[in-house]
Amino acid sequence: MLLLEGSLLLAVLGHNQADRFSSVARQCGATGATAVPAKGTASSKILRLLGMGDKSRDLVLVLLDDNVNADTIISEAKADPALTGICALLNSDEEKNMKAGWKMVTIITNTGYADDIMHAAREAGAEGGTVIHARGTAPADAEHFLGVVVVPDKEMVMILCPEEKEEQIISAVNSLSCLKEKGVGIMYSQAVEKFENLGE
Amino acid sequence: MDFTQKLKETLISVVPIVISVVLLNFTLVPLDGLMGPFLTGSLFLVSGLSLFLGGVDISMVPVGQKLGSVMALRKSLPLVLFLGFSIGFSVTFAEPDVSVLSARISSLNPAIDSSILTFMIAVGLALCIDLGLFRALKGISLRAVLICGYLVVFLLVYLTGQGAASMAFDSSGATTGPLAVPFILAMGLGVSSSTRGAGESSFGLTGVASMGPVLSVSLMVLLTGGSSSAPSAVASESAVSLGSVLLHVLKNTAKGFAPLLLAILVLQFTLLKFPKIRFKNICLGLIYSFAGIVLFLSGVEYGFSEVGVKIGQTLSENYPFYVLLAVSLIFGAIVVLAEPAVWVLTSQIENVSAGRIRKKQVMLFLCLGVSLAVALAMLRIHFHINYLYFVFFGVALALVLSFFCPPLFTGIAFDSGGVASGPLSTSFLLSVAIGASGSAEMSFGLVGLIAISPLITLQILGIIFDRRKKNAAS
Numbered sequence: 091m092l093l094l095e096g097s098l099l100l101a102v103l104g105h106n107q108a109d110r111f112s113s114v115a116r117q118c119g120a121t122g123a124t125a126v127p128a129k130g131t132a133s134s135k136i137l138r139l140l141g142m143g144d145k146s147r148d149l150v151l152v153l154l155d156d157n158v159n160a161d162t163i164i165s166e167a168k169a170d171p172a173l174t175g176i177c178a179l180l181n182s183d184e185e186k187n188m189k190a191g192w193k194m195v196t197i198i199t200n201t202g203y204a205d206d207i208m209h210a211a212r213e214a215g216a217e218g219g220t221v222i223h224a225r226g227t228a229p230a231d232a233e234h235f236l237g238v239v240v241v242p243d244k245e246m247v248m249i250l251c252p253e254e255k256e257e258q259i260i261s262a263v264n265s266l267s268c269l270k271e272k273g274v275g276i277m278y279s280q281a282v283e284k285f286e287n288l289g290e
Numbered sequence: 291m292d293f294t295q296k297l298k299e300t301l302i303s304v305v306p307i308v309i310s311v312v313l314l315n316f317t318l319v320p321l322d323g324l325m326g327p328f329l330t331g332s333l334f335l336v337s338g339l340s341l342f343l344g345g346v347d348i349s350m351v352p353v354g355q356k357l358g359s360v361m362a363l364r365k366s367l368p369l370v371l372f373l374g375f376s377i378g379f380s381v382t383f384a385e386p387d388v389s390v391l392s393a394r395i396s397s398l399n400p401a402i403d404s405s406i407l408t409f410m411i412a413v414g415l416a417l418c419i420d421l422g423l424f425r426a427l428k429g430i431s432l433r434a435v436l437i438c439g440y441l442v443v444f445l446l447v448y449l450t451g452q453g454a455a456s457m458a459f460d461s462s463g464a465t466t467g468p469l470a471v472p473f474i475l476a477m478g479l480g481v482s483s484s485t486r487g488a489g490e491s492s493f494g495l496t497g498v499a500s501m502g503p504v505l506s507v508s509l510m511v512l513l514t515g516g517s518s519s520a521p522s523a524v525a526s527e528s529a530v531s532l533g534s535v536l537l538h539v540l541k542n543t544a545k546g547f548a549p550l551l552l553a554i555l556v557l558q559f560t561l562l563k564f565p566k567i568r569f570k571n572i573c574l575g576l577i578y579s580f581a582g583i584v585l586f587l588s589g590v591e592y593g594f595s596e597v598g599v600k601i602g603q604t605l606s607e608n609y610p611f612y613v614l615l616a617v618s619l620i621f622g623a624i625v626v627l628a629e630p631a632v633w634v635l636t637s638q639i640e641n642v643s644a645g646r647i648r649k650k651q652v653m654l655f656l657c658l659g660v661s662l663a664v665a666l667a668m669l670r671i672h673f674h675i676n677y678l679y680f681v682f683f684g685v686a687l688a689l690v691l692s693f694f695c696p697p698l699f700t701g702i703a704f705d706s707g708g709v710a711s712g713p714l715s716t717s718f719l720l721s722v723a724i725g726a727s728g729s730a731e732m733s734f735g736l737v738g739l740i741a742i743s744p745l746i747t748l749q750i751l752g753i754i755f756d757r758r759k760k761n762a763a764s
Contacts, residue, residue, distance in 0.1 A: 105295065108645065127641050137293075141348055141574035145292040148645070201356055205568040223641070225483055240485055243359040268565035 096155040102220045103175035108148035114166050119158040124151045129221045131208055164286050174289035181283040192282040193256040199275030201243040207263050214262035215255040222246040296340040303627035308332045319604040324597050331593015338585030343633050345578025348571050350472040358480020360561050374423045378416035380549035381470040386542035391464045395457050401514040414506030422498035426481045432494040432701055433692045439501040440685050446508035452677040454511035459738025461507045462500040463711030467546055471631040492642045497704025535592045543584050594718040602725025611672055622664030623657040629712035659747035663739040671727040677735050688745035699752025703745045711741040
């Protein structure tokens with residue numbers, strides 16, 4: 091187990107771009123990267139209306155210590171024409187995060203709610219979001235069925251937004267009628283040190 | 291749903307078929323008047339397949355997964371078994387391919403009543419879905435279930451002879467229609483991800499389900515006396531207009547789609563309760579997948595079947611056997627790329643393995659397998675080899691391999707058996723075989739071989755994968 095004090099670089103990229111981004115990060119001194127399959131939502135309103143908004147995305151997480159400069163990774167990734175998407179940096183030093191003016195809102199719910207959450211968030215001013223399919227973990231006293239622990243499937247929605255829109259988005263998601271039931275999910279937001287677009 | 295990405299993927303999968311048929315047209319098999327319908331059909335294939343795949347992504351997959359998850363969370367075994375049985379039964383009973391197959395079998399063997407056979411196939415599949423769900427919930431090893439199941443199959447098939455064996459294995463390919471397979475795949479995924487996390491038992495439900503029809507057909511033949519396999523005439527359809535093909539396919543597909551649609555609607559208001567926007571997207575997705583599969587099937591029926599017969603006939607009559615063999619090797623490899631359910635399965639594999647197992651690798655080994663299967667089927671037609679040998683050695687080898695292969699890949703392999711034998715291979719490849727053999731009776735069994743071969747090649751991929759991983763770790 092490698093314990094790092096530093097920052098977390100988070101990139102949402104086009105389908106199958108994870109390996110390329112990871113190798114860029116490694117060349118710049120990062121020790122490794124973790125890739126997660128995800129779904130992104132397109133910005134075209136017509137496509138969304140037709141239900142064609144989702145695109146496959148690769149989410150990559152890179153842990154950086156103080157010896158690695160996140161800026162070089164980001165600028166290298168920006169220079170690579172094969173990489174498209176967004177990049178965000180979360181610093182363990184909260185003060186640095188606060189200055190940039192960007193926030194990341196994360197919502198974790200049982201499966202099936204992501205489309206409605208994204209719809210509400212967009213109405214409140216969000217540009218886009220990334221959805222990850224996940225599952226809950228079982229507590230020690232979890233429910234059993236046929237001798238097996240049963241846990242619900244989850245969807246995790248991540249939305250990067252400017253600071254001033256954070257409140258609106260949170261309250262819009264929170265007022266969704268489908269999320270009124272108790273125990274349906276959780277939501278949190280955190281500050282982001284840096285936010286950059288890759289490609290295009 | 292990313293339509294442009296789907297379009298790109300489908301183009302990659304259909305273009306090789308078009309190129310090779312066009313090449314054949316200018317070299318070995320002049321197609322004359324068939325070329326126009328073939329090219330039109332290919333356009334239908336590309337547009338239909340991408341629409342279908344995009345639609346499945348936002349309808350069948352999320353609904354099936356959520357259903358599996360909800361079934362596990364309700365923690366009621368009777369509910370799970372009831373839902374599994376009713377969904378399995380209704381989608382099979384309504385599947386047009388099944389009634390076609392039953393009619394064909396009963397025409398070969400008058401002792402079998404075709405409507406009873408359809409009923410039996412549906413019950414067989416539904417019971418096996420229950421078995422597969424129970425296995426996924428309990429975490430019983432897939433290998434054990436498959437070995438037991440196939441031992442019974444072997445016994446029945448041995449008692450009934452090769453005529454029945456080829457029918458039985460063909461039926462397992464035909465029964466699971468392209469709309470039902472993605473749903474069953476997703477349901478299995480949902481159940482297992484809620485109970486033991488995505489992984490070992492994520493796949494295998496389709497594989498266990500495909501044993502059902504094999505069991506019921508061979509049981510049926512056994513009970514009604516041996517098969518009197520009289521060769522029937524090749525049904526030769528004269529040139530039909532695109533409009534009438536579309537209408538015919540639309541009617542058939544709607545019949546197969548209706549019970550699934552009804553089940554999804556009933557489930558939405560009772561168990562699933564998707565919120566507004568998601569439900570809207572699911573409805574759109576259902577429309578897309580329906581429209582897409584209608585376009586796809588029409589394209590196949592209008593442009594591909596006759597071309598297949600013509601190619602098979604010309605090659606076997608005018609050229610030495612090895613030419614036909616070479617062409618079948620190539621066709622086998624490229625046709626599987628354009629099977630609708632194959633793309634659904636491979637993207638699910640990519641998701642479950644978090645991108646570790648790539649679509650390309652799975653596709654490559656599927657191509658190898660199907661290519662081999664088609665070539666073997668041609669060898670069998672040419673040399674009149676007993677079909678039972680293929681079944682016994684093929685399935686036995688697959689079961690032996692499961693001892694050396696990671697369980698995840700065993701599940702994937704047995705699922706892809708049912709997936710690889712989709713509408714394109716049952717019409718286009720089967721037509722080539724019918725053309726080559728001159729009789730429908732000898733070409734029976736081709737679809738079954740296509741369903742068996744991936745069991746072997748994908749498990750070999752699994753063994754290679756495991757080796758690599760171990761080497762990388764040490």
